[in-house]
């Protein structure tokens with residue numbers, strides 16, 4: 001078995017364990033979807049993951065995603081791709097045509113541009129709103145207090161928002177932020193929750209994560225000196 005297959009198995013065991021509390025099943029492991037974060041990973045590793053049967057992937061940059069998945073997608077038509085990094089409005093057109101879910105909607109202008117572009121392309125893909133739960137200055141995501149207004153706007157623009165996403169501050173207990181995101185989702189009738197990464201997904205699962213975004217724990221460390229992907 002390849003290292004990557006082993007990693008996939010390990011994660012799946014950890015998910016099952018995180019769905020159990022004191023011997024009681026608290027969640028269905030099948031409700032926790034693993035977004036394999038393939039950003040900056042060598043394409044051979046991605047191919048190994050595909051061979052292992054995994055079909056749900058996350059990329060943080062539109063351009064990089066199109067490079068890698070432009071090659072791979074035609075051979076794997078059932079791939080589902082999530083955009084998990086910040087989206088500039090000048091990339092909205094590509095993002096709408098290329099991704100299956102956009103997890104990082106975080107401002108009114110982006111809501112409007114996405115709605116317009118989806119109408120134009122007649123391609124209506126679900127979106128999550130990224131919430132800056134730690135209210136960190138340098139981080140993207142809408143402030144929690146501004147979430148209701150953004151949801152109202154999305155509703156007016158007929159942009160389909162199905163969930164929330166967050167990246168907790170590095171220096172705070174992530175569980176507080178996961179619980180907060182869950183509360184915001186409940187208050188706003190949103191079903192999906194994208195939270196938890198390699199180092200904290202086990203904490204996100206009991207708090208309701210429906211998508212966990214796992215990179216290094218699946219693929220290994222991202223090489224720092226990876227040459228640009230070529231077509």
Ligand SMILES: *Cc1c(COP(=O)(O)O)cnc(C)c1O
Nearest residue numbers: 037060084197198213214215216
């Ligand atoms: C890179 C990235 C991940 C994956 O991080 P790992 O620590 O490698 O699991 C998850 N979410 C976002 C938004 C990312 O940019």
